[in-house]
Amino acid sequence: MSEPQRYHPLFxxxxxxxxxxxxxxxxxxxxxxxxxxxxxxxxLAFREKGPDKIPVGIxxxxxxxxxxxxxxxxxxxxxxxxxxxxxAAAGREGxxxxxxxxxxxxxxxxxxxxxxTRPDSRIARLEAGExxxxxxxxxxxxxxxxxxxxxxxxxxxDFLIPxxxxxxxxxxxxxxxxxxxTSARNRRVLKRLVATPMRKSHYLLSQILGRLGFLIPELVIxxxxxxxxxGVAVRGSLxxxxxxxxxxxxxxxxxxxxxxxxxxxxxGASGLANLVMLPMWLLSGVFFSSERFPDAVQPxxxxxxxxxxxxALRGIITEGRGLVAIAPQLAIVLAWGLVSFAVALKIFxxx
Amino acid sequence: xxxxxxDTAVRCTGLVKRYADVVAVNGLDLEVCRGECFGLLGxxxxxxxxxxxxxxxxxxxxxxxxxxxxTSWQRNGRDLRERLGISLQETQLNxxxxxxxxxxxxxxxxxxxxxxEAVLTRLSLEEKRNARVGKLSGGQKQRLAVAxxxxxxxxxxxxxxxxxxxxxxxxxxxxxxIMDFRATGGTVLLTTHYMDEAERLCDRVAIVDxxxxxxxxxxxxLISSLHAANVIEFASEPEMDEASLRTxxxxxxxxxxGPNWSLPVGSLAETVPILLGLVERSGAKLVNLSTHRATxxxxxxxxxxxxxxxx
Numbered sequence: 001m002s003e004p005q006r007y008h009p010l011f012x013x014x015x016x017x018x019x020x021x022x023x024x025x026x027x028x029x030x031x032x033x034x035x036x037x038x039x040x041x042x043x044l045a046f047r048e049k050g051p052d053k054i055p056v057g058i059x060x061x062x063x064x065x066x067x068x069x070x071x072x073x074x075x076x077x078x079x080x081x082x083x084x085x086x087x088a089a090a091g092r093e094g095x096x097x098x099x100x101x102x103x104x105x106x107x108x109x110x111x112x113x114x115x116x117t118r119p120d121s122r123i124a125r126l127e128a129g130e131x132x133x134x135x136x137x138x139x140x141x142x143x144x145x146x147x148x149x150x151x152x153x154x155x156x157x158d159f160l161i162p163x164x165x166x167x168x169x170x171x172x173x174x175x176x177x178x179x180x181x182t183s184a185r186n187r188r189v190l191k192r193l194v195a196t197p198m199r200k201s202h203y204l205l206s207q208i209l210g211r212l213g214f215l216i217p218e219l220v221i222x223x224x225x226x227x228x229x230x231g232v233a234v235r236g237s238l239x240x241x242x243x244x245x246x247x248x249x250x251x252x253x254x255x256x257x258x259x260x261x262x263x264x265x266x267x268g269a270s271g272l273a274n275l276v277m278l279p280m281w282l283l284s285g286v287f288f289s290s291e292r293f294p295d296a297v298q299p300x301x302x303x304x305x306x307x308x309x310x311x312a313l314r315g316i317i318t319e320g321r322g323l324v325a326i327a328p329q330l331a332i333v334l335a336w337g338l339v340s341f342a343v344a345l346k347i348f349x350x351x
Numbered sequence: 352x353x354x355x356x357x358d359t360a361v362r363c364t365g366l367v368k369r370y371a372d373v374v375a376v377n378g379l380d381l382e383v384c385r386g387e388c389f390g391l392l393g394x395x396x397x398x399x400x401x402x403x404x405x406x407x408x409x410x411x412x413x414x415x416x417x418x419x420x421x422t423s424w425q426r427n428g429r430d431l432r433e434r435l436g437i438s439l440q441e442t443q444l445n446x447x448x449x450x451x452x453x454x455x456x457x458x459x460x461x462x463x464x465x466x467x468e469a470v471l472t473r474l475s476l477e478e479k480r481n482a483r484v485g486k487l488s489g490g491q492k493q494r495l496a497v498a499x500x501x502x503x504x505x506x507x508x509x510x511x512x513x514x515x516x517x518x519x520x521x522x523x524x525x526x527x528x529i530m531d532f533r534a535t536g537g538t539v540l541l542t543t544h545y546m547d548e549a550e551r552l553c554d555r556v557a558i559v560d561x562x563x564x565x566x567x568x569x570x571x572x573l574i575s576s577l578h579a580a581n582v583i584e585f586a587s588e589p590e591m592d593e594a595s596l597r598t599x600x601x602x603x604x605x606x607x608x609g610p611n612w613s614l615p616v617g618s619l620a621e622t623v624p625i626l627l628g629l630v631e632r633s634g635a636k637l638v639n640l641s642t643h644r645a646t647x648x649x650x651x652x653x654x655x656x657x658x659x660x661x662x
Contacts, residue, residue: 007459016456020447023483187443195409195439196460196503197432351409 010202010209017210021176030175031218035168036225042287043157043230053082054124057100060085067106074135075104078127104128161226162313163286168222169215169248170280170306174273176211177256182269185260185349194350204345208253215249216242223317235320244316247330248309251337255305258344280306285314308332359418360385360507360538361406366415368401368562375401376412377562385506388529388539390553392546392647394657398562399542400440403511406540407437420506433461436505440512440542442496446485450476453484454498461503474498474528490521497528508532510541514548526552546647556647560655574645578603579615582649583622585640586611587630595633599625604653611639615649 021027056075060068068085075083086094086103094100095113102124105111110132114121184190193203219242226232234241259272284290284306293301301307312329315321323330361383368376376398383389391399404410406417408424408431417423419431444453454467471477474494479487487495493513500508510529514522529552533539543549549556550570558566558573566573574580579601591612596605601616616622619642630637652658 007455009459012456012459016445016448016452019452020445023447184445188439188441189443189445191409192437192439192442192444192499193460195407195432195435195437196457197429197462198460 013206014209017206018213031172032221035164035222039164054120055100056081056083056124057086057091057094057103059088059091059105071106074131078131080127157230158318161232162317163310165222166310166313167286170252173249173252174256177253178260178269178273181260185264191351234317236316241316244312251333254337254340258340261344261348285310305333305336362418364416367413383540385538387554388533390549390556391542391559392549392556393559397559403542407509434506436500436508438496438500438510444484449481451480457499458502464503470498470502490517507538573650577615577645577650581619582645583614583642584611586638587635588638
């Protein structure tokens with residue numbers, strides 16, 4: 001029989017995996033469009049609106065109380081205060097329930113009632129004092145000029161984009177491996193493959209290479225969308241970002257392989273995948289900083305692969321850090337990947 | 352290499368495989384010569400699939416020896432894989448790939464092999480080259496499974512129920528492929544529960560039941576071991592009893608087949624008139640009567656008292 005072409009099994013397996021993936025429209029949605037939709041939705045929900053005004057109450061004897069009206073006008077000149085007039089009882093009630101942050105009883109002497117433990121109350125007290133003194137004719141002795149700064153990189157969307165990228169790398173890495181391998185076992189495709197001289201390592205490697213093929217478009221789409229819609233720029237090196245994402249993807253492919261190493265049903269695999277991913281969605285600083293968790297659990301949280309990956313991605317994207325600065329996080333990610341692969345290969349069931 | 356070894360393609364002795372609550376294979380011996388088409392015939396659950404998967408090196412036996420092409424899975428597993436073509440029972444292939452991509456993928460696993468295009472053409476799949484596997488009919492899927500088994504240019508072809516569930520035309524097409532492979536010197540080991548398949552295709556047949564070989568030989572030898580070249584099937588109203596049927600000349604083993612009595616006989620000309628007389632004398636009315644040449648199915652029924660296919 002003629003042999004017009006050379007066929008390399010690893011190449012053919014990888015191409016097959018890629019084709020299998022792009023012929024699955026649902027998978028394309030989850031990998032490429034879902035994270036962008038999520039970023040846009042969250043970015044709109046948490047967009048910067050400028051600081052809210054602080055509600056302040058003024059005690060007025062009646063609707064037409066002239067002293068109260070004068071005080072209210074003075075307070076309204078402050079950009080951060082929102083004054084309203086109340087009866088003495090309603091004012092105290094409002095203060096107690098937190099509807100207003102400060103209650104002003106016009107004087108003389110002017111009385112400020114507030115809860116000293118509330119930061120907004122303290123700001124209101126200072127602002128109200130300033131506004132009343134100025135209205136009464138006080139002159140500043142030292143000239144001051146305020147310059148307002150909105151630092152890009154400090155907004156919520158700046159925090160969110162690297163987290164979403166990390167979450168997406170985890171989700172697609174774990175799902176693509178766990179689903180594809182489990183369904184191949186479930187439908188006895190694996191068994192048919194091991195009945196050929198195919199090298200098992202080629203099969204497993206092709207699963208990972210097939211996944212890596214989608215990394216670049218995925219990165220471009222998500223980082224591109226962040227830049228286009230929200231002006232989230234990558235401050236660090238794009239090469240380092242790519243390498244870090246590559247490492248993260250391989251690690252989560254390893255975890256996916258571990259999840260799929262023995263289960264034979266899709267239900268079993270998705271249960272395990274959720275068990276692995278759910279804690280990391282919450283703990284690993286995707287939507288909010290993992291530093292909000294108590295100190296006692298920080299070592300555990302920081303040792304999770306997604307926490308380490310997110311810290312590394314944030315370091316590169318928002319802080320412009322270099323390889324040396326994120327090396328500890330990369331080491332954690334790498335360690336998870338190596339251990340997962342080693343265990344998965346050891347316990348993998350081919351039939 | 353001794354001449355005897357080179358003549359044997361597949362040999363196993365004392366094969367045993369137990370699962371939690373059943374003994375699937377119970378001390379099974381088999382020898383398949385090079386260049387022959389050998390059939391394992393038996394009902395569902397007889398242990399055919401377990402046996403062939405042990406021979407294919409996919410299942411570990413609990414006891415027994417397996418020798419394939421003069422070597423064993425332990426000694427030369429990877430090398431053996433290069434020389435065998437395998438089609439599993441109800442083979443599932445990746446449904447998202449096309450027919451052409453699937454055959455090309457399987458070709459890539461073998462160091463030497465056939466041109467994927469040529470294999471597709473031989474199995475009349477060239478027009479389906481760009482069709483997704485998931486969209487194929489049962490017959491096309493089965494032909495593709497055989498194409499994947501052939502593309503590595505194997506010395507031995509293992510086929511587990513290759514035509515189960517296929518329409519008559521697809522079966523004939525597949526039979527032709529199997530006969531062509533054997534005609535070019537290939538060895539075939541197949542399992543089936545269709546007696547006509549075993550009779551048409553196989554040089555030798557082992558009848559398997561409860562994990563053991565209960566009869567072995569060429570289809571002609573097996574059928575002649577019935578000592579009855581023909582079978583009469585009939586039903587009457589009311590039914591005849593077994594004892595009176597045993598009095599008929601040439602009838603030794605009457606047995607039930609559904610509503611009918613089945614009587615293996617040597618000569619129809621001798622037995623049929625006497626049977627008709629017997630029915631009439633007993634006052635019963637004949638509901639139907641038919642005759643056919645004895646088949647492996649009749650042998651199986653006479654050996655086990657059960658039909659090959661309980662349906």
